[in-house]
Amino acid sequence: MAKRKPKSIGKLKKELQILVNKYCKLRDCKDGGAICISCDKWYPVDKLHGGHFIPSTYSFVRFDERNINAQCGFNCNLNKHGNTIEYRLGLIKKIGVEEVEYLEEHRNDPVKWSLPVLREQIKEYKNKLQELEKGV
Numbered sequence: 001m002a003k004r005k006p007k008s009i010g011k012l013k014k015e016l017q018i019l020v021n022k023y024c025k026l027r028d029c030k031d032g033g034a035i036c037i038s039c040d041k042w043y044p045v046d047k048l049h050g051g052h053f054i055p056s057t058y059s060f061v062r063f064d065e066r067n068i069n070a071q072c073g074f075n076c077n078l079n080k081h082g083n084t085i086e087y088r089l090g091l092i093k094k095i096g097v098e099e100v101e102y103l104e105e106h107r108n109d110p111v112k113w114s115l116p117v118l119r120e121q122i123k124e125y126k127n128k129l130q131e132l133e134k135g136v
Helices: 009-028 073-079 084-095 097-106 115-135
Strands: 033-035 042-044 048-052 068-072
Touching: 009 033, 009 048, 009 068, 009 115, 048 073, 068 073, 068 084, 084 097
Parallel strands: none
Antiparallel strands: 033 042, 048 068
């Protein structure tokens, strides 16, 4: 039997992104939905995304839970490309201006991802999701 080829860093980052986005979205949900961080309207969980304030193309904040919040999927995240001005205002209310400025100031900080670190974070988020889903 042939050995399975290990997942690449790129595939592991995609897998981790799905888990972190789902975790952050569910973390913000109560009673089957959440208020969108950008438009301040309530949506059921199936209409929400784990939306990024600073795009995931910036490695330093890609998996940062402060940067990922429940956001209405179609309107703010997709149609309005993140609705970043309103997102920033909602994020300041949620975590404070100092934390938002920290994310903004450090978005370009370099991050070197390794297979062991990504595998460990995937395991961690699978566990976090299991715990969170128990309480839902």
